[in-house]
Amino acid sequence: MTDAGWETLSNQVIAAAGMVYFLALLAHLVEWSALRKVSTRGVARVPVAAGGVPVPTHAAPAQPGVRGRVALFGRLGLLLTVLAVVLHLVALVARGLAADPNRVPWGNMYEFTISGTFMIAAGYVVLVRRFAWQWLAPIVLSVVLTLMMVSVIWLYSPVAPLTEALYSPWLVIHVVSAVLATAAFTLGGILSVLYLLKERRPGTTTGYLARVPALGALDQMSYRLHAFAFPVWTFAVLITGPIWAHQAWSSYWNWDPKEVWAFITWVVYAAYLHARTTAGWKGRRAAYLALLGTATLWFNFIGINYFSTTSQHSYASAPASVVVDERPGQVSASS
Amino acid sequence: MTSTLEPETRRPGELAPRELTRFVWRRLTSMRTALILLLLLALAAIPGSVVPQRDVDSLETSRWQEQHPTLTPIYEKLGLFSVYDSPWFSAIYLLLMVSLVGCIIPRSLVYWRAMRAAPPDAPRRLSRLPDHASYVVAEPPADVLARAETLLRKRRYRISTSRDAGWVAAERGYLREAGNLLFHLSVLVVLVGFGLGSLFGYRGGVIVLVGGGFSNNLTQYDDFVPGSLFDQSVMEPFEFDVDDFDIEWLTEGRARGQARAFVSHLTYRSSPGAKERDYDLRVNHPLGIGDTEIFLIGHGYAPVITIRDGNGDVAYSGPTVFLPLDPTFRSYGVVKAPDARPTQIGLQGEFYPTYAFTMDSGPFSVMGDSLNPALSMTVHTGDLGMDDGTPQSVYVLDTDEAPLVEGEDGQAVRVDLPMGSSVDLPDGAGSVSFDGLERWNKIQISRTPGKFVALGGVVLALVGLLASLFIRPRRVWVRARAGEGGTLVEVAGLDRSGNGDVPAELAAVAAALGLPPTEAEETSSQRTGEPT
Numbered sequence: 001m002t003d004a005g006w007e008t009l010s011n012q013v014i015a016a017a018g019m020v021y022f023l024a025l026l027a028h029l030v031e032w033s034a035l036r037k038v039s040t041r042g043v044a045r046v047p048v049a050a051g052g053v054p055v056p057t058h059a060a061p062a063q064p065g066v067r068g069r070v071a072l073f074g075r076l077g078l079l080l081t082v083l084a085v086v087l088h089l090v091a092l093v094a095r096g097l098a099a100d101p102n103r104v105p106w107g108n109m110y111e112f113t114i115s116g117t118f119m120i121a122a123g124y125v126v127l128v129r130r131f132a133w134q135w136l137a138p139i140v141l142s143v144v145l146t147l148m149m150v151s152v153i154w155l156y157s158p159v160a161p162l163t164e165a166l167y168s169p170w171l172v173i174h175v176v177s178a179v180l181a182t183a184a185f186t187l188g189g190i191l192s193v194l195y196l197l198k199e200r201r202p203g204t205t206t207g208y209l210a211r212v213p214a215l216g217a218l219d220q221m222s223y224r225l226h227a228f229a230f231p232v233w234t235f236a237v238l239i240t241g242p243i244w245a246h247q248a249w250s251s252y253w254n255w256d257p258k259e260v261w262a263f264i265t266w267v268v269y270a271a272y273l274h275a276r277t278t279a280g281w282k283g284r285r286a287a288y289l290a291l292l293g294t295a296t297l298w299f300n301f302i303g304i305n306y307f308s309t310t311s312q313h314s315y316a317s318a319p320a321s322v323v324v325d326e327r328p329g330q331v332s333a334s335s
Numbered sequence: 336m337t338s339t340l341e342p343e344t345r346r347p348g349e350l351a352p353r354e355l356t357r358f359v360w361r362r363l364t365s366m367r368t369a370l371i372l373l374l375l376l377a378l379a380a381i382p383g384s385v386v387p388q389r390d391v392d393s394l395e396t397s398r399w400q401e402q403h404p405t406l407t408p409i410y411e412k413l414g415l416f417s418v419y420d421s422p423w424f425s426a427i428y429l430l431l432m433v434s435l436v437g438c439i440i441p442r443s444l445v446y447w448r449a450m451r452a453a454p455p456d457a458p459r460r461l462s463r464l465p466d467h468a469s470y471v472v473a474e475p476p477a478d479v480l481a482r483a484e485t486l487l488r489k490r491r492y493r494i495s496t497s498r499d500a501g502w503v504a505a506e507r508g509y510l511r512e513a514g515n516l517l518f519h520l521s522v523l524v525v526l527v528g529f530g531l532g533s534l535f536g537y538r539g540g541v542i543v544l545v546g547g548g549f550s551n552n553l554t555q556y557d558d559f560v561p562g563s564l565f566d567q568s569v570m571e572p573f574e575f576d577v578d579d580f581d582i583e584w585l586t587e588g589r590a591r592g593q594a595r596a597f598v599s600h601l602t603y604r605s606s607p608g609a610k611e612r613d614y615d616l617r618v619n620h621p622l623g624i625g626d627t628e629i630f631l632i633g634h635g636y637a638p639v640i641t642i643r644d645g646n647g648d649v650a651y652s653g654p655t656v657f658l659p660l661d662p663t664f665r666s667y668g669v670v671k672a673p674d675a676r677p678t679q680i681g682l683q684g685e686f687y688p689t690y691a692f693t694m695d696s697g698p699f700s701v702m703g704d705s706l707n708p709a710l711s712m713t714v715h716t717g718d719l720g721m722d723d724g725t726p727q728s729v730y731v732l733d734t735d736e737a738p739l740v741e742g743e744d745g746q747a748v749r750v751d752l753p754m755g756s757s758v759d760l761p762d763g764a765g766s767v768s769f770d771g772l773e774r775w776n777k778i779q780i781s782r783t784p785g786k787f788v789a790l791g792g793v794v795l796a797l798v799g800l801l802a803s804l805f806i807r808p809r810r811v812w813v814r815a816r817a818g819e820g821g822t823l824v825e826v827a828g829l830d831r832s833g834n835g836d837v838p839a840e841l842a843a844v845a846a847a848l849g850l851p852p853t854e855a856e857e858t859s860s861q862r863t864g865e866p867t
Contacts (some may be wrong), residue, residue, distance in 0.1 A: 100585075156664040161585065161593060164618040229806045231797060237791050248617045250630040250779040251538060252786060254418050255391050257384035271370055277803070279366045296377070306387050318631070 006098035007159050014114060017087035018148050021121070024080035025141040031073035032138060032208055034066050061075050077137055078128065086126050088118045098159045106175045107162050109302075113151035116179045117144045123183065160330045170244035177236035182297060184229035185269070191222040191295030192287035201285060202317055219283055222290060223276060230269050237262040257307070261300035268293040363430065372404035372431040379427050383418035386410060390417055390560060414650040420533075424860045432526065453495040454506035457812040461827035466838050471827040472849035476501055476822045479815040479848060486847050487811060502814040508545050511832065513671050514802020521799055521804050524792030531785025534564045538781040542656055544637055545774040546601075548576040550607075551627070557827070569782065571625045580634065592702030593662055597775050599631050599680030616778075623745075626782055633777035635659045636666055638686055638710060639753075643763040644675035651675070654773040656687045658730060664688045664703040669732045673721045680765060682750065683732045684712025690753070698751075708754045710769050713747050714740040716760075740764065807832045811844060824848055 001009070092115060095105040105111040124140045127133060133140075162171075188216035195218045198210060202211045211219065241262070242252035253259065272289045281289070350358060362368055387395040396416055400407045404727040414421030461467050472479065483503045484494055512609035539559035543549050551561065551573050582597040583678035605624050607815030614622045622629040629650060638653035644650040649839040657668030670682040687700040690709035698711050740748045742761055750758055750767050808831040815824050826845045830837040842850075 069525040111399065130471065161595060162595070164596060167596075168619045231800050231804065234793075234797050234800060239790070242792070242793075246783075246786065247621060248630075250621070250628065250781045252783070252789070255383060255388055259382050264377040264380050267373055268378075271373040271377075273804070274366075274373065275370055279370065304384060 001097075003098050003100050003159070004240060006094045009131070010094035010098055011085050013091035013094060014148070016126075017084045017091055018152070019147050020080055020084035020087060021141055024077045024084060025138065025145060026072045027077035027080055028141060029069050034069045034073070034192065035211065036207060038066060070332045074134060078125075078134075079123065079143075079175065081137070084124055085118070085121045085280065088114070088121060092118055095159065100161060103162060104172055104175075106165065106171060106179075107160065108155075108157050110151050110155040110157050111179040113147055113155055113181070115175075116183060117151070117178055120183045120187070121145055123223070128142075129296060138208075139194075140187075143186070143190065165259060168247065169246070170240055174236055174240040174244055177232050181229045181233035182301070184225045184232070184292060185297050188222045188225035188229065189291055189297075190291040191225065193217055193292075194218055195222065195287045196284065196329050213282070217284065222267055222287070224271060226269065226290060226293075231315055233266060233269065237266055256302060257304050261296065261304050265293060265296040265300055286287040343836070348628040360437060363508045364441075364818060365481050366438075369431070369434045369438065371433060372427060377426050380426050382415050382419070384417045388417060388419070390419075393558075427851055428526075432523065435519055435522065440514060442512070443516055446516060449512070450509055454493055454504040454810060456495075456497070457500070457502035457504050457814055458827075459812055460826045461812055464827040464829055466830070466841050467825065467827035468841065468850060469823065470845070470850050471818065471821045471823055473821045476815040476817055479822055479824055480813065482722075482740070483813040483815075483848055484842075485508055486844065487813075490844075492811065501816045502812055505811045505813075506808070508806050508808025508831065511804055511806040511808050512803075514799040514804075514806060517799030518796050518803055519799075521792045521796035524790050525791075525796065526762060528785040528787070528789030528792055531788060532783040533560070534562045535566075535569065536781065536783045537561045537565050537570075538779065538783075540632075540777060540779050542775050542777050543577050543579045543778065544654055545577050548574060549778065551780065555722075571627050571782075572606045573603060573624045573627065574607060575601045577776055577778075578602055580776060582704075584702065592704075594703055597631075597634060599634075601629075610837055612766050618777075626784065628781055628783075630781070631776060632779045633659075635775055635777070636664065636686055636688060636705065637710070637773045637775050638668075638708065638769055639771035639773060640682075640710070641757075641768045641770055642670065642672040642680055642765060643768075644672065644680065644681070645677050645763050647765075648676070650680065651763070652770075654771075654775075656729075656775050660685075662703065663700040665700040667730070667838070669734065671721065671729075673719055674697075675707065675765060678716045679719045679721075679737065679762065680760070681715040681732045681734070681737055682767065683709065683715070684750070685712050708769075708772050710750065710752045712750045714750060714764075714767075715778040716740055716764055719804040753773075756763060807836065809837050809840065811841065813844070814849065824850075 092105050094104055095111060095114070097106070099105075106115055120140060121144050124133065124136065128136075194209075194212055195215060197216060198212060198218065200211060213221070238258075241259070245254060245259075246252035268289070272286065272293055275289060276286055338743040365571055387399045389396045390684055400416075403410075410416060414423070418424055427711075450515060458464065462469065474482075477498070480496065480498065480503055481500065484496060485502065488494055490507070492507045493509070495504045497504075498503070502681050537560065539556040541549055541555060541557050549555055552568050553567060553570070576784045579598070579600040580597070581594045585593050585595050597617070601616050601622065602611050603614060603616045603622065604611055606608065616629065616631045618631055621631075635657060636659075637656045639652075639654045641652040651670060651674070655668055656671050657666035659666045666686045666688075668683070668686060685698070686708075687698060687709050688703055688705040689701040690698060690707045692698050698709075701707075703800040715734050715737040719737050720733035720735065727733060738759060742748045746759055750760075752758060752767065752769040754769050754772060757766055759766045808830040810831065811826065813824065813826050815825075817821050824845075826841060826848065828837040828841040828844075
């Protein structure tokens with residue numbers, strides 16, 4: 001197949017994957033709406049250790065009919081999600097094959113975003129049974145779907161060869177770790193939002209919020225995700241980033257806007273972990289700090305592109321100007 | 336006689352210098368201050384990402400300053416054009432470092448004592464601990480305790496036993512705090528490494544014509560950023576020649592016209608007398624000579640231009656560096672001929688490696704390869720302002736006293752030259768010819784002492800971080816005493832890391848010490864998810 005053929009295939013399959021994600025989301029919404037009026041009260045409470053595995057959310061709904069519907073649509077949703085993840089993977093591979101020479105599909109914002117959403121969805125599918133994450137399905141699917149739509153509508157750019165500076169093994173190491181940390185931080189941020197929402201309505205026994213894990217468990221899960229993501233982010237931003245920057249740009253730390261914001265993000269999350277482990281912050285205050293971190297993280301990925309034109313990471317084409325050095329890395333994928 | 340004035344004269348709240356110092360130190364090294372300083376550091380870093388920084392992009396900075404004449408002096412006072420070495424930014428991170436040291440030292444002492452201490456004795460009532468279980472077994476107490484010891488030792492606990500009181504105390508996860516301390520110490524190491532680089536290092540750039548050479552000497556650089564304590568004697572006396580330059584252009588596909596790869600073939604000597612070596616310099620593959628590294632970061636064209644003046648003498652001749660404006664290598668350049676008579680001659684305009692023209696777009700370059708090189712420049716004659724000694728950029732033509740040369744129709748005269756041709760200027764001012772084409776490489780040279788200190792520091796910090804996040808300190812106690820119907824066994828655990836996995840651990844310990852399986856379920860908080 002020609003490069004153009006692969007590219008068309010990738011675009012079509014991404015659209016198809018988006019459709020299937022949408023169907024999966026619908027299935028899960030049906031599942032959850034069936035449970036809407038079923039109270040969680042009276043369900044045998046399994047003792048919950050702080051931060052343990054979340055309580056099973058679908059425990060013993062009242063009527064057998066409801067139980068059947070919930071189980072059916074839950075399973076259907078998972079099945080569709082798996083299908084969508086497979087399509088998503090095909091689209092990514094096709095995207096890589098469309099480039100000449102073939103490469104990892106991590107050259108610009110569009111590719112970065114569809115790779116990141118794939119990691120989120122694949123991570124969910126792999127871990128859903130192990131951690132009993134069924135209750136996360138609507139959230140994960142909404143996030144994946146939204147980000148995919150954003151990437152297709154606003155971030156799309158045709159396949160192009162990488163700049164010289166991007167032909168480096170660090171592209172794989174640096175970007176994978178950055179995407180992984182971004183995904184985990186984002187999920188941690190979502191759990192923090194859930195925590196804050198659930199905290200505002202303490203007495204509910206019906207509806208979605210009643211069936212997400214208890215406050216303590218949410219808090220603990222959010223902490224664990226952050227504790228996982230922070231070393232990965234450190235690796236991406238403070239080890240592989242500088243090594244690569246040193247090789248390509250002659251200086252390991254340039255105070256480039258992307259670097260500055262990656263550093264700011266690092267500092268905010270360091271403060272979060274510090275507050276939790278040493279100062280004993282928990283619950284609401286920790287959740288707000290985590291959300292501050294999520295905000296800086298995403299501002300770094302998207303927002304800073306609109307505020308600064310001097311970034312060596314800028315994937316948006318900078319206005320033509322007299323530049324002495326044709327800086328390598330104009331389309332680098334992340335900080 | 337009573338004693339003279341005693342410190343009774345102190346007003347309420349007044350502190351003696353020593354007390355004040357202690358108060359400030361306590362405050363500074365408190366957890367809350369460290370948190371505030373961390374967030375303040377993040378906040379203080381923001382302006383540097385929005386306002387162009389002189390050390391990062393001096394060209395962009397001066398352009399911004401020209402566009403904002405009112406803000407510039409204010410920003411200048413606030414140090415906003417070099418945020419990261421401004422006093423207020425330095426103040427924040429220095430305070431943070433002091434706070435860090437003040438935090439590390441006492442914690443190290445505490446840790447030193449804790450590390451050598453035996454696990455604390457079993458509390459009187461194990462049932463008061465959040466995670467506990469008690470049950471009766473047939474084994475005699477001594478056997479239970481002996482088994483508990485072996486089991487906990489196998490689980491890598493540190494043990495202390497009191498046979499008389501009938502308990503085993505166990506603790507593990509001592510390395511968590513070590514990791515924590517390592518992390519904080521490593522941050523200091525990174526700062527030292529970073530500081531070494533910015534104090535003693537240097538970074539400079541030079542444009543070298545292909546075929547030309549360079550020797551590492553201050554006078555040879557086009558731009559040079561020395562560290563604050565930079566000493567010229569550390570510059571290693573290497574030399575190199577750019578012998579050849581290869582570039583591969585994509586000629587088909589959507590990205591045709593773009594460069595795929597470029598490589599510069601160097602010959603270098605680490606000192607003037609040393610043996611010559613070859614190196615193929617590419618992006619991402621710097622050449623290291625001693626502690627200095629040489630990077631290829633850009634390239635472009637240098638058309639060979641000759642200007643003859645009104646007397647027919649050669650006033651200027653040679654390759655002239657043009658700076659690329661876009662990926663097609665449409666490039667901008669300036670030619671100055673101050674020796675031309677009767678008037679000085681200056682040219683400014685663009686170079687197109689593969690020239691093309693449409694009525695809509697005007698002249699443009701199809702691609703970066705030099706398939707049809709051409710120049711299109713305007714001409715200025717008069718005083719180029721080069722005689723009064725004020726320094727001038729070679730890329731800027733001072734046209735204040737040198738008006739644009741216009742033709743008879745009142746239009747600016749354009750020198751549009753394909754390679755190998757020449758054109759006469761109007762009014763017998765002279766002629767311009769485009770004789771050939773050379774290439775240049777932009778070479779960046781830097782010496783960054785302390786970079787491995789910084790890297791080692793970050794790696795150690797990561798190791799420490801992993802230890803402090805994932806090592807889970809906990810204490811377990813087992814008590815066994817003879818009671819009705821057998822031996823009453825009590826086990827209890829204390830989670831010291833907030834990771835919440837002590838119940839599972841405790842359940843495993845209890846099960847191994849004879850807890851019947853049905854009861855185990857009640858004790859354990861370990862559940863597997865229930866898929867629907």
